[in-house]
Amino acid sequence: MKISVVGTGYVGLVSGTCFAETGINVTCVDVDDKKIEKLNNGIIPIYEPGLEDIYKKNVEKGRLVFTTNLAESLENADALFIAVGTPPDEDGSADLKYVLGVAREIGKNIDHYMVIATKSTVPVGTSKKVKEAIQDELDKRGVKVAFDVASNPEFLKEGNAVQDFLKPDRIVIGTESKRAQKVMKRLYKPFLLNGHPIVFMDITSSEMTKYAANSMLATKISFINEIANLCEIVGADVESVRKGIGSDPRIGNKFIYAGTGYGGSCFPKDVQALIRTADEHKYSLEILKAVERVNNRQKSVLFDKVLNYFDGDLKGKKFAMWGLSFKPKTDDMREAPALVIIEKLLAAGAKVCGYDPVAMEEGKRILGDKIEFAKDEYDATIDADALLLVTEWPEFRIPNFRVLEKLLKNKVIFDGRNIYDPEELAELSFDYFAIGRKPVKH
Template sequence: MRITMIGSGYVGLVSGACFADFGHAVCCVDKDSAKIDALHAGRMPIYEPGLEQLVAGNVAAGRLTFTTDLAAGVAGADAVFIAVGTPSRRGDGHADLSYVYAATEEIARAATGPLVVVTKSTVPVGTGDRVEQILRDTRPDIEFAVVSNPEFLREGAAIGDFKRPDRIVIGTDDARAREVMSEVYRPLYLGESPIMFTGRRTSELTKYAANAFLATKITFINEMANLCEAVGADVKDVARGIGLDNRIGRKFLHAGPGYGGSCFPKDTLALLKTAEDFDTPVHVVEAVVKVNDARKRAMGRKVLATLGEDPRGKTVGILGLTFKPNTDDMRDAPSIAIVQSLIDAGVTVKAYDPEGTEMAKTVMPAALTYCTSAYEAAKDADAVAIVTEWDAFRALDLQRLKSIMAAPVLVDLRNIYDRDDVERAGFHYTAIGR
């Protein structure tokens, strides 16, 4: 099939490359000419394990192309996916749908025949209705079918998630659209991936509900971590004890500095705004958002507490800046609030991240010093804080670390070390909920 992907960012590029790998002819469109030029040169706009090789292989095979010309990309397509950004709208938290609607108008003008238009972007309930109206108002001479097909990709594991999904949700009541989408995903259906056909509004809400539920699990275990510290329990054992219950499950029960990234923060806010619009408050999600925001600031205070009564003039080495490992994504990363609180307290901050440095420079305070290794960040530091659980930080040479630090203090905000091992090496060890 001929597939066009509008937007060559994280979702569009990963989805487009995977569809091409299934054997479809895919054209990725983006207005950013620098991004398209980079893709033509084999340079990825994001870091995602395996993506560069996947793109290169499908470009070489002639199945994957890139262009800034939307009309050329849409002409002759069987399905056009909208995969543009839907960031939180500044000031009110609603999802900013301007990019979705602008893309919709351009698709309508470029359409050359009957077309299935698929919203891959995360959009609030009812967006598909508006997309359909724009298409029909712009080109009443063309038959359009609008489908909701949310993505459920984890950054750092997106290719595997796309090719071996837990489920594929497709929202449409149109018979032709269902037939086209079945053909698009036929390679996954043959692999017995469950495909769920449902109504368009149900599909749109399913994406938000899923992310809100996962954000709730993260926030719940973080609150349990606070209680564990107060009563002398171990949150890792508590998480295992409840996670072994199949009704609960073990995933997303890792205590830490709070959730961040491109999805959970904006999607929980957008869900709250949708609930307000329909006069149906979702108090659990309201609490999740509030607690998570406070969590990040509290982690800054936790690090400061290890520096003594007066932290001014002290130095802290930060290990990990991205919101999670195996990505360069800095959006709403807990490290932002942590670093800012340290700098506000007069602390000198040095940091190292295996992939996120360039992105971090766009959002971090200018006073932050960037390092090229974990040990450089730790040199002469009064404390080292592990903020992101990159594999590179899981087996640090503790004796070497201690020898180059001004004081042997390790703050493990991801609980990746064993207290006995760290204290045996001569460190003062602070963890989460333990």
């Protein structure tokens, strides 16, 4: 089989590479000349564990190629996956100009039956617009070419996207015809060997499934953060509460870790887009609006603790920050809590020295010379007034606290991910502040 994947971001590049891994011939398309040039020269523009190895293997075998020519990629293709960006518009709705732009290009060049599947996260009703855009271009050409549209949302976690694609817990596909269903089932057959299901449904339900899934996960995060904040007020420990509720299989133990709020390319954008979709249909999603408010507030919680500790005066003080990416195993800093905390510290007259195992280049691109960038985690703490742990990278989990007490001006740690043991830090005479836990003070 042969497919085309339009868009070489996280979703497009991971999807195309993993499809190639099963023996399918894949052409990845992007309008960015520089990105395609890099990919053709062995340079991957994103950081994703495990991706580079299978990318190189499939390029060498000729199953994975990259081009800026969409028309060329359509030749003999059985399916095309749209995986371009859908950034939030000013009103929070998903911007579909890139998706519909691809649809129009398909309509201008398609000459045989294929399935056009949308992998980009798009609002309910988008597949209908894609179909209309393709058909409109066919009508302009005065030709009749059969095609089907499908919705095939992705459920990839950054930092684990390759394994999520190769060993999916479920595959969701929305189709309108048995013919399209047959093509999609054949494409995904190699990924079903682990026994997990492929779920076929109507297109509208498929589009809704993606937003509903991410919104539910975002809701769990904001819920536990609300509970964490209340725990601090009443003197409870959110880590104990988390274990207590997480043992209930109806709740589960995932996505109930208190912290500085969610970020990344999906949750913030998808919650906003679903809220907007409901508003357009004159229905208010009150729970999700609260989820968004709580998350925005939560990104400031660690800064508020710092400000309170130093009696409201941060001018001239230096803070070490461990972690810049919105989560471990990625260099993605979109909507990262670190960015909010940094801006607030700088606005208060403080200085920041940051370190991240992977996101240093991305940090420099976004922040420029606003902050210092350290060569390693301990370098960041030299003469710092306090340490802020913002992203729970594995290498930050068991630091040498004896080294830290020599490097830091003050023995104080603000833990935005609750990864340290308060009792251990108490024994070492550190002041320690976490999320939803009793502070340790000396």
